Amino acid sequence: MENEIKLASGAMVALGVATAALVVMPYLEVRDVKPPPQLKPYTSAELRGREVYIANGCVYCHSQQPRDRNLGPDQARGWGRASVPGDYYYDKPHLLGSMRTGPDLFNIGARQPSKDWHLGHLYQPRAYVPDSIMPSYPYLFTVKDAKEAQAEGEQAVTLPAGYGPNYGQVLVATPEALDLVKYLQSLNHTYPVLPAAPQP
Amino acid sequence: MDSAILSLLGAFLLSIIGLFVFIWSLRKGLLIENPAAASVIFARGEIGRVDDPALTDAGQQSLQDAAAPGDHRAPPGDAAELRDRIESDRSTAFPVFMFVAFACFWLIVGSLAGLTSSIKLHAPDWLTQQAWLTFGRIRTVHLTAVLYGWITNAALAMIVWLLPRLLRTRLHGAVWTMLGGALINTGIAAGIGAISAGWSDGMEYLEIPWQIAVFILVGFVFVILPVLFTLVNRKVEHLYVSVWYMVAALLWIALLFLVGKLPGVHTGVQQATTNWWYGHNVLGLWFTPVSVGAIYYFLPKIIGRPVRSYNLSILGFWTLAFFYGQVGGHHLIGGPVPGWLTTLSIVQSLMMVIPVIAFSINMGGTLQGRMHLALYSPTLRFMMFGGLMYFASSVQGSLEALRSVNQVAHFTHFTVAHAHLGAYAFVSMVLFGAIYFMMPRVLNWEWPYPRLISLHFWLAVAGISIYFVGLTIGGWLQGVAMLDAARPFMESVTVTLPWLKWRSVGGGLMVLGHLVFVGHFLAMALRFGPTRTGAALFAHNNELELAYGK
Numbered sequence: 001m002e003n004e005i006k007l008a009s010g011a012m013v014a015l016g017v018a019t020a021a022l023v024v025m026p027y028l029e030v031r032d033v034k035p036p037p038q039l040k041p042y043t044s045a046e047l048r049g050r051e052v053y054i055a056n057g058c059v060y061c062h063s064q065q066p067r068d069r070n071l072g073p074d075q076a077r078g079w080g081r082a083s084v085p086g087d088y089y090y091d092k093p094h095l096l097g098s099m100r101t102g103p104d105l106f107n108i109g110a111r112q113p114s115k116d117w118h119l120g121h122l123y124q125p126r127a128y129v130p131d132s133i134m135p136s137y138p139y140l141f142t143v144k145d146a147k148e149a150q151a152e153g154e155q156a157v158t159l160p161a162g163y164g165p166n167y168g169q170v171l172v173a174t175p176e177a178l179d180l181v182k183y184l185q186s187l188n189h190t191y192p193v194l195p196a197a198p199q200p
Numbered sequence: 201m202d203s204a205i206l207s208l209l210g211a212f213l214l215s216i217i218g219l220f221v222f223i224w225s226l227r228k229g230l231l232i233e234n235p236a237a238a239s240v241i242f243a244r245g246e247i248g249r250v251d252d253p254a255l256t257d258a259g260q261q262s263l264q265d266a267a268a269p270g271d272h273r274a275p276p277g278d279a280a281e282l283r284d285r286i287e288s289d290r291s292t293a294f295p296v297f298m299f300v301a302f303a304c305f306w307l308i309v310g311s312l313a314g315l316t317s318s319i320k321l322h323a324p325d326w327l328t329q330q331a332w333l334t335f336g337r338i339r340t341v342h343l344t345a346v347l348y349g350w351i352t353n354a355a356l357a358m359i360v361w362l363l364p365r366l367l368r369t370r371l372h373g374a375v376w377t378m379l380g381g382a383l384i385n386t387g388i389a390a391g392i393g394a395i396s397a398g399w400s401d402g403m404e405y406l407e408i409p410w411q412i413a414v415f416i417l418v419g420f421v422f423v424i425l426p427v428l429f430t431l432v433n434r435k436v437e438h439l440y441v442s443v444w445y446m447v448a449a450l451l452w453i454a455l456l457f458l459v460g461k462l463p464g465v466h467t468g469v470q471q472a473t474t475n476w477w478y479g480h481n482v483l484g485l486w487f488t489p490v491s492v493g494a495i496y497y498f499l500p501k502i503i504g505r506p507v508r509s510y511n512l513s514i515l516g517f518w519t520l521a522f523f524y525g526q527v528g529g530h531h532l533i534g535g536p537v538p539g540w541l542t543t544l545s546i547v548q549s550l551m552m553v554i555p556v557i558a559f560s561i562n563m564g565g566t567l568q569g570r571m572h573l574a575l576y577s578p579t580l581r582f583m584m585f586g587g588l589m590y591f592a593s594s595v596q597g598s599l600e601a602l603r604s605v606n607q608v609a610h611f612t613h614f615t616v617a618h619a620h621l622g623a624y625a626f627v628s629m630v631l632f633g634a635i636y637f638m639m640p641r642v643l644n645w646e647w648p649y650p651r652l653i654s655l656h657f658w659l660a661v662a663g664i665s666i667y668f669v670g671l672t673i674g675g676w677l678q679g680v681a682m683l684d685a686a687r688p689f690m691e692s693v694t695v696t697l698p699w700l701k702w703r704s705v706g707g708g709l710m711v712l713g714h715l716v717f718v719g720h721f722l723a724m725a726l727r728f729g730p731t732r733t734g735a736a737l738f739a740h741n742n743e744l745e746l747a748y749g750k
Contacts, residue, residue: 004431004447007439011448011521015455015485018525021544022477023459026470029538033468055398057336063611067534071607073685083536088468093402096472098531100611100682101321103689125324131694133324135335 035089038191042090042183049183052176053095056137063097064106064187080107080189087189102134109188118181119157119173127163140177146170237438238506240366241497243285246277250504252577253640254647263576267504284368284435291370292361293642295377299357300635300642301725302385304718306349309392311711313342318707322700332396340395340407347405347482348388348416351623352453354631355490356381356423359446361638362497363427366443367434373426380422387415403471405479406460413461420454441513445493448521452485469536476528483622484524488590491630492516492559495587498630498637500566502580503573508565516558523551530601533610549601556594563587578653582633585661589625593618608683613696613703614675617668624710625664632656632717639724648729652720659713667706674699 042050053059066074068082075081083106088094112118120127123141125134141157143165149156149172156170165171173181239247250263276282317339320326327333364371371377391408394400400407408416427450431443460478500507507513529537529545567584574581596618600609609615636653640646647653674696681692723729 004439007444007447008451010518011451012455014518014521015452015525017522018477018481018528019459021526022528022541023470023474026473026538026541027466030468030470054400054402055337056331056334057340057400059402059404060336060339065535071534072683076685077689085469085536087536088472092467092471094468094471094475095402096532096535098404098611098615101613101693129690131690133321133693133697133700135320135324136328137334138328139331139334 030085033085033089036084036086036191036193039087039089039189042186045179046183046186048176049179049181049186050095052140052180053183054093058105059095059097061097061099061101061134062103062105063100064104065096066104066106074104077103078107078111079104080110081193083189084193086193102132105184105187106189107187109185110190113185115181115185116158118184119177120159120163122177122180123157123159123171124163127160137177140174140180142172142174143169144172234510235506237440238500238510240436240438240440241442241501242504242506243277243281246281246504247506248504249277250502250573250577252502252579252637254579254636254650254653255577256646256650259576259650263573266573266576267570281368285365287370288364288368289361289641291374292364295371295374295381296357296361296638296642297725298378298381299353299360300639300721302381303350303353303357303631303635304721306345306353306388307714308718310342310345310350311707311714313338313345315704315707315711317342318700318704322697322704331398337396337398340400341392343405344388344392344395344407347623348391348408349385351487351627351631352388353381353385354635355449355487356384358494358631358634358638359427359450359490360423361642362442362494363430363446366436366440366497367430368436369430369434371426372429372433376422377426380419380424383415383419383422385419387412387419390415401461403475405482406475408461410461410463413457417454417457417461420450420457424450424454440497441507441510441517442493442497444514444517445489445496448517449486449489449493452481452489456481456485472532472535473529473537473541476531477525478528480528480531481525483619484520484527487623487627488524489517489520491586491627492520492590494630494634495559495563495583495590498634499563499580499583499587502577502583502637503567503570505566505570507562508568509562512558512562516555516562519551519558520555523548523555527552527597527601530606533601533603533606546601546603549598552594552598556591556598559587560591578650578657579633579636581657582629582636585657586626586630586633589621589629593622593626596621608676608679610679612675612679612682613671613699614679617671617675620664620671621668624660625668629660632660635721639721643724645724645727647720648723649720652716656713656716656720659709659716663706663709663711663713665706666709667703670699670702670706674703 065083066079066081069075087106088096117128119141121129122137124136125132126136144152144154146156146168149170154170154172157173159171248268250260250267252260252263255263316327316333317335320335320338324335331337360371360377387408390412394409394412395407399409401409427447431447456478460474466474496507496513526548527545529541530549533542533546535542571584574584599605600615600618609618636647677695677699678692681687681695682689
């Protein structure tokens with residue numbers, strides 16, 4: 001083995017094969033996928049919320065890819081049917097995730113549509129799920145004087161008893177938190193999809 | 201045509217091709233051992249002489265005695281070739297020191313961030329007031345700092361230091377290498393800042409925003425060009441196997457990074473496959489070949505004996521090159537991706553057993569009868585531990601790709617434990633060993649407190665063992681709980697809690713080890729500690745050549 005040309009070209013061929021298999025082939029295969037008719041594009045608020053989801057690294061604990069019944073009880077847990085490529089038509093970047101430290105969120109909007117629940121849960125997850133190890137996100141909220149908030153027309157977040165701020169104060173969600181919740185509510189892929197066409 | 205016929209046809213074609221390759225290799229004489237190529241790392245007459253610059257003079261002597269009892273005066277090796285080596289080392293000293301210093305800095309940043317995120321998983325209300333400290337960000341800071349900051353910088357230091365030695369020439373264009381290093385580290389620092397501020401491209405391993413990634417990519421080009429220039433201006437005929445691994449790895453990582461970060465091309469599910477093509481290839485085609493190449497150099501060099509089979513190492517190289525690139529799809533088993541893709545990745549994951557076994561047999565053979573030298577040389581201990589863990593993590597990885605195992609391990613902390621077995625127990629340990637070996641040559645100064653090297657070794661080993669065992673158990677229990685529809689999801693969380701705490705304990709020991717390591721490095725760079733002349737020290741320039749052979 002004494003030839004640097006052999007080395008470079010061999011290394012490139014090896015990488016080329018891998019790239020063809022894992023990048024180019026999927027590209028060609030998925031290129032023509034159409035979005036399911038009931039899947040709506042994200043609104044601009046939802047897209048902003050998606051950015052908040054990315055910025056705070058939600059994807060490191062929450063997947064967005066329910067698996068088929070024979071691979072796990074995802075459907076039995078209420079996470080929804082197995083996802084198909086079309087479901088991700090508007091997703092950029094993809095947020096499939098690789099961890100389930102928390103539950104799958106592909107259908108969280110259908111499972112938990114309540115805005116109040118989401119806001120309160122982001123502020124203090126343990127107010128709703130006692131053993132949860134999800135971080136709390138106090139920096140997505142501001143504590144305000146109750147009267148001041150009322151004068152400004154701000155809506156206070158309702159929290160379970162004992163978790164709210166001091167007497168005379170209310171918790172107000174920042175625009176980031178409101179957008180994030182809009183995004184979470186939009187995660188609803190419960191519409192039916194046709195199974196993949198059988199290979200000819 | 202149904203799949204059974206297709207797979208039979210595939211197997212038939214493969215075996216025919218295999219037969220031809222075999223005949224071709226016989227004709228080319230590739231099955232005849234090639235001791236000359238394996239001995240390139242030694243100067244003429246140097247075989248049999250141990251070499252561990254991290255040891256004191258007395259330590260070096262007892263290592264030599266242990267290697268060849270009774271033979272007290274191994275020859276010093278050809279003076280002209282030793283001079284060439286000193287020339288190589290001189291030409292690389294500046295860039296190598298820069299890369300190692302950056303690596304040490306990021307190691308501390310990254311491991312503190314890692315420990316913080318580990319604690320946060322069992323103390324979720326700790327440090328929640330600042331956005332940059334939230335788990336999702338500090339965890340990503342950890343990943344970016346250790347993968348790009350620590351491992352990549354240390355790997356570049358090793359490549360830049362080793363290649364001129366192996367090619368018997370000086371590093372051509374060292375200034376460009378340093379410019380490249382500065383650009384890469386600018387990119388890493390900016391990337392970590394961006395992630396902390398919430399600006400991220402959102403894909404695992406590819407979080408650094410592409411606008412910042414441009415710096416890193418250009419930096420890599422500036423590192424690669426001098427390496428290629430040095431390669432074509434070499435003064436040896438045989439390219440030692442480490443050269444193969446390291447040059448190929450450099451080309452691979454630059455292209456991987458380029459394709460992975462191309463903005464506006466990847467979308468939806470295809471982006472997910474690209475993401476994992478990149479994610480696994482960073483480990484498989486960058487960290488692994490660099491570290492394997494390092495073991496192929498340092499281990500034989502320390503014990504003073506060429507690798508057992510040079511051809512086996514070349515077999516390992518090509519099988520790694522062809523199989524490893526395609527394993528990334530196993531991260532998406534059960535996901536919304538084409539079935540053939542995950543199947544291909546599972547098959548290639550299992551094929552990875554071939555290069556791993558080739559490596560292990562080779563190293564076992566090389567070390568045969570000299571295992572006990574690890575008692576004398578902490579540097580060798582780092583290398584041997586790393587090599588052993590390469591075997592362990594690769595075999596575990598192959599098994600983990602099997603659908604039945606993956607079903608449980610997927611989406612759990614089991615995978616995190618596996619990742620640390622590879623990136624820490626294997627790659628980082630090899631890098632530690634390499635830095636202990638290189639720095640005395642780079643700085644012309646001894647490690648001031650050799651005992652700290654042993655302390656670092658044991659802290660790292662204890663830390664990663666606790667980390668790995670704890671998290672593996674916790675992750676498996678988590679996976680089993682998650683697969684049982686009768687158990688509520690929260691059970692899969694609570695069952696991991698004690699193990700997550702053990703992870704923090706292990707991580708704490710690892711951080712402690714890093715503080716020892718970086719403190720020792722600083723002491724050496726700033727010339728603290730006792731001034732000793734010994735095995736590693738050859739500051740008096742007139743005596744340089746002699747000191748090398750001493």
